[in-house]
Amino acid sequence: MLERDERLGRLTELIDRGDEETGTTGIISGAVGFGKTALLEVLVARAADRGYTVLSAAGSQVQRAFPYGVMEQLFLDAEVAGADMDLHASLQRVREAQEERSPLASEAGAAQAMQAYHGLLVELSAHRPVVLCVDDIQHADPESLACLLYLIGRCRRIPVTILLTLGPSGIAPYDGVLPELVCRPGVVHVKLGAFDPGDMARLIADRFGQAAAEQYTPGFYAMSGGNPLLVQALLSDHTARRAHPEEGYSPVAADLFREASVACTRRSGPNGLQVARGISIASGAGSPALLAQLVGLEKSEVESAMKILTESRLIEGLRFRHRAIRAAVLDNMSAADRRRLHHRAAGLLHNDGAPAIVVAQHLVAGGTAEDDWAPQLLMDAAGQALREDRVSLAGQCLQLADSCCHDRSLSHVIKANLARIKWRDQPEAAVRMMLSLVSPARTGDLPGAIRLEVAHCLLMQGRVSVAVEVVRPLFADQEDYLAPELDVTRLWLAVTYPAAYKQLVGGASSAPHLQAPSYQIGRPRLSAIHTLWAVLTRGADDMLAAEAERVLQHLPAEDETIISLNSAIAALIYADQLESAAAWCGQLQTAATERRAPTWHALFTSTRAMIALRRGSLRVAAESAETALLSMSVEAWGVEVGMPFATAIEARTAMGDHAAGAELVNSPVPNGLLETRFGLHYLYARGRHYLATGYYDAAIADFTLCGEKAQAWGLDSPTLAPWRIGAAEVWLHRGRRERASKLADEHLALVKRDQPRALGIALRVQAAARPPSQRIELLGTAMDMLQSAGDRYELALTLVELCRTHHRQGEAAQARLLVRQAWRMADECGAEGLSSSLVLKPVSVVQVEEPQSRPPADDVVTNMLSEAEMRVCSLAARGHTNREISDKLFVTVSTVEQHLTRAYRKLNIRHRRELPASLAS
Numbered sequence: 001m002l003e004r005d006e007r008l009g010r011l012t013e014l015i016d017r018g019d020e021e022t023g024t025t026g027i028i029s030g031a032v033g034f035g036k037t038a039l040l041e042v043l044v045a046r047a048a049d050r051g052y053t054v055l056s057a058a059g060s061q062v063q064r065a066f067p068y069g070v071m072e073q074l075f076l077d078a079e080v081a082g083a084d085m086d087l088h089a090s091l092q093r094v095r096e097a098q099e100e101r102s103p104l105a106s107e108a109g110a111a112q113a114m115q116a117y118h119g120l121l122v123e124l125s126a127h128r129p130v131v132l133c134v135d136d137i138q139h140a141d142p143e144s145l146a147c148l149l150y151l152i153g154r155c156r157r158i159p160v161t162i163l164l165t166l167g168p169s170g171i172a173p174y175d176g177v178l179p180e181l182v183c184r185p186g187v188v189h190v191k192l193g194a195f196d197p198g199d200m201a202r203l204i205a206d207r208f209g210q211a212a213a214e215q216y217t218p219g220f221y222a223m224s225g226g227n228p229l230l231v232q233a234l235l236s237d238h239t240a241r242r243a244h245p246e247e248g249y250s251p252v253a254a255d256l257f258r259e260a261s262v263a264c265t266r267r268s269g270p271n272g273l274q275v276a277r278g279i280s281i282a283s284g285a286g287s288p289a290l291l292a293q294l295v296g297l298e299k300s301e302v303e304s305a306m307k308i309l310t311e312s313r314l315i316e317g318l319r320f321r322h323r324a325i326r327a328a329v330l331d332n333m334s335a336a337d338r339r340r341l342h343h344r345a346a347g348l349l350h351n352d353g354a355p356a357i358v359v360a361q362h363l364v365a366g367g368t369a370e371d372d373w374a375p376q377l378l379m380d381a382a383g384q385a386l387r388e389d390r391v392s393l394a395g396q397c398l399q400l401a402d403s404c405c406h407d408r409s410l411s412h413v414i415k416a417n418l419a420r421i422k423w424r425d426q427p428e429a430a431v432r433m434m435l436s437l438v439s440p441a442r443t444g445d446l447p448g449a450i451r452l453e454v455a456h457c458l459l460m461q462g463r464v465s466v467a468v469e470v471v472r473p474l475f476a477d478q479e480d481y482l483a484p485e486l487d488v489t490r491l492w493l494a495v496t497y498p499a500a501y502k503q504l505v506g507g508a509s510s511a512p513h514l515q516a517p518s519y520q521i522g523r524p525r526l527s528a529i530h531t532l533w534a535v536l537t538r539g540a541d542d543m544l545a546a547e548a549e550r551v552l553q554h555l556p557a558e559d560e561t562i563i564s565l566n567s568a569i570a571a572l573i574y575a576d577q578l579e580s581a582a583a584w585c586g587q588l589q590t591a592a593t594e595r596r597a598p599t600w601h602a603l604f605t606s607t608r609a610m611i612a613l614r615r616g617s618l619r620v621a622a623e624s625a626e627t628a629l630l631s632m633s634v635e636a637w638g639v640e641v642g643m644p645f646a647t648a649i650e651a652r653t654a655m656g657d658h659a660a661g662a663e664l665v666n667s668p669v670p671n672g673l674l675e676t677r678f679g680l681h682y683l684y685a686r687g688r689h690y691l692a693t694g695y696y697d698a699a700i701a702d703f704t705l706c707g708e709k710a711q712a713w714g715l716d717s718p719t720l721a722p723w724r725i726g727a728a729e730v731w732l733h734r735g736r737r738e739r740a741s742k743l744a745d746e747h748l749a750l751v752k753r754d755q756p757r758a759l760g761i762a763l764r765v766q767a768a769a770r771p772p773s774q775r776i777e778l779l780g781t782a783m784d785m786l787q788s789a790g791d792r793y794e795l796a797l798t799l800v801e802l803c804r805t806h807h808r809q810g811e812a813a814q815a816r817l818l819v820r821q822a823w824r825m826a827d828e829c830g831a832e833g834l835s836s837s838l839v840l841k842p843v844s845v846v847q848v849e850e851p852q853s854r855p856p857a858d859d860v861v862t863n864m865l866s867e868a869e870m871r872v873c874s875l876a877a878r879g880h881t882n883r884e885i886s887d888k889l890f891v892t893v894s895t896v897e898q899h900l901t902r903a904y905r906k907l908n909i910r911h912r913r914e915l916p917a918s919l920a921s
Contacts, residue, residue, distance in 0.1 A: 024186070168308045395418065783798050
């Protein structure tokens with residue numbers, strides 16, 4: 001701002017020298033929007049204040065075709081003032097000579113006009129100094145320019161000050177005249193530049209204070225480039241918004257800034273707006289030559305306009321310096337013009353060899369793609385956009401490709417690719433789109449890789465027979481190009497959809513004949529599935545865990561790799577490598593959030609829930625599983641919904657929230673769920689719920705069915721769904737210790753030493769089936785295993801069993817210490833049902849008398865018991881002693897015993913442990 005004050009002072013001195021009867025000339029130049037007109041207006045005001053005669057005019061592109069148009073503006077007021085000269089006669093002679101196309105007559109008339117204007121200035125200046133001002137001299141007509149040059153040379157000895165503003169060089173075709181004007185001796189030339197950050201900070205401080213200046217200056221400068229007109233527009237827009245400095249502020253392109261941006265382009269020469277519109281469409285692509293073709297101008301005209309726009313700080317190279325300026329120029333165009341230019345740009349860029357994604361963006365913006373090359377280019381661009389996580393653009397490319405594609409086969413491929421893209425954030429739409437391709441997949445009208453994707457979608461929807469029908473010909477033909485995908489599919493079926501695999505191989509062995517993971521160098525997707533299959537069929541070892549880690553380290557997260565990545569994490573989970581699995585799952589959840597892929601996030605949230613369950617974090621497990629269930633519909637999940645359902649049921653059951661568990665168990669699940677690996681988890685979890693609520697027949701049925709399927713499929717892993725443990729616990733409740741012990745021993749035989757969680761759970765159940773003399777040692781080992789595995793819930797259960805064992809052996813002090821530890825552990829992991837049952841003294845050891853196989857239904861219990869009996873039985877079901885119940889209800893112990901006796905009789909049970917679990921809630 002100090003620089004502008006200095007230049008204003010120099011020009012003011014020119015005006016003041018008018019009293020010395022000396023003619024002076026000042027020229028103010030600068031880029032569009034740099035304040036030339038504003039500075040000239042200040043000088044005019046100062047001249048008027050001094051009593052000078054002020055003659056003003058402005059050049060205009062529209063009036064450039066009218067000879068002497070600027071001169072007529074200047075001297076209109078002078079004639080009105082009564083000057084004794086007939087200017088009209090001279091001007092009329094010039095016009096008549098031009099109409100007759102007589103060069104000599106025209107020159108003579110021009111000379112007469114110049115002399116006449118000079119004479120008028122002499123007469124006017126004889127009374128008082130004259131200030132003659134012309135704004136935007138670059139837009140003046142040639143005749144007026146010639147007159148001004150003449151006057152500048154003849155007015156040195158009369159008190160006339162001539163002030164002119166001159167736009168950027170190259171703005172007009174009079175390059176031979178304007179340089180002469182600037183270089184005349186005695187002419188004072190003041191060139192205005194852009195504001196620097198310091199200037200801008202002072203402006204903002206004057207308007208909003210120093211604190212605001214420090215905060216706003218970087219954003220203002222980045223947006224405006226220091227162009228004074230744009231800066232003033234931003235300041236005015238900000239004044240209207242009245243944002244508070246303490247809340248932070250980024251400049252916003254409001255109305256004034258948008259109008260100023262467009263105004264700058266309009267004033268950037270005859271082609272400025274046209275070129276600016278072309279730049280807004282091309283957005284950095286191509287070259288000046290291509291831009292010239294786009295807007296229909298000569299290359300030299302485009303380069304001249306670009307020079308002006310650059311000097312005005314509007315563009316940098318072939319781009320606008322800020323997206324807000326580009327948006328303003330685009331918004332100033334009609335929708336039809338935008339589409340037309342985008343379509344034209346797409347063709348030019350395609351011919352110029354531009355990247356597919358650049359061309360595709362113009363096709364999408366243009367809304368049409370009629371050229372033969374367009375569909376394939378749009379498909380290629382969609383793939384690149386997806387790799388860059390520009391999911392919306394990828395979808396738009398494929399939708400446009402589908403709308404303009406006339407090849408039926410290619411249209412099927414486009415739909416499949418579009419379904420794959422939509423699966424990331426619109427899974428329901430993706431499923432429906434993929435299922436629309438079932439007919440061409442069955443008839444073989446789709447490429448093999450896409451038929452495999454259609455089959456996978458069918459499997460997710462439980463349509464096993466149709467899926468097998470679609471893929472069977474592919475496995476029969478065994479084409480070389482498809483071999484890698486077939487290997488992945490074969491393993492994936494064996495480990496996740498084993499019922500479909502059995503149909504596919506026609507009853508042959510369910511185990512694919514594959515080598516160790518090391519054979520798949522360079523095929524990480526296959527390696528991930530193979531590692532999962534090997535862990536479930538052979539058991540975990542260090543080599544398999546390391547292979548899963550390598551896959552997770554080197555396989556990037558993409559739509560086609562998410563299943564493989566999730567499989568590698570599942571392999572770590574089944575291998576009891578929970579810490580590593582949790583770390584990788586967290587990283588992939590974060591990646592899914594950053595890349596705006598909600599479907600990925602839902603999958604990894606479900607996996608996170610499974611990890612939390614096996615670490616004994618019951619609240620986290622339940623919340624994560626239920627979040628995953630809410631993230632997508634059952635249609636979108638397909639049979640894979642069994643995994644979050646199973647985790648939520650098992651977690652809620654362990655927490656003692658049997659009402660929520662029952663609601664989950666009663667929720668509908670897709671057909672075909674029980675024919676998948678997810679179905680094994682679901683059966684086991686449902687069996688746990690039935691066991692906890694006393695439905696022993698239903699529980700043993702689910703555990704048995706789970707075991708039969710796991711054995712038939714070759715997936716009888718103790719870490720997948722430990723059905724033998726669940727069945728053993730049912731038999732323990734029914735007093736069948738020998739049968740329970742046998743199942744526990746079978747389970748232990750399958751567990752490897754480096755699977756501490758599976759070992760610990762099995763030892764806990766085995767201890768309950770053994771004589772009391774053997775229990776303490778077994779339970780102690782189980783505690784060591786579970787502490788190593790980090791499963792706090794199972795550790796709490798083991799502590800309870802150890803407490804009971806010590807209590808029965810008369811070691812009350814040890815039992816009391818253990819029950820407190822168990823209570824803290826149960827409370828930390830969210831097992832509210834267990835923690836509430838652990839009162840001041842440890843619960844007695846479980847008796848083995850045969851209980852009733854099925855307790856009465858909830859509505860039966862409610863109708864049979866009185867209100868007082870319900871209150872007593874509710875507390876008893878939660879594990880409270882008779883003394884504690886009497887204290888809570890303010891009745892005697894005898895009254896409690898009487899209520900319980902009557903309730904037992906009504907319910908046809910003999911012990912409080914046979915009370916329906918629903919009473920506890």
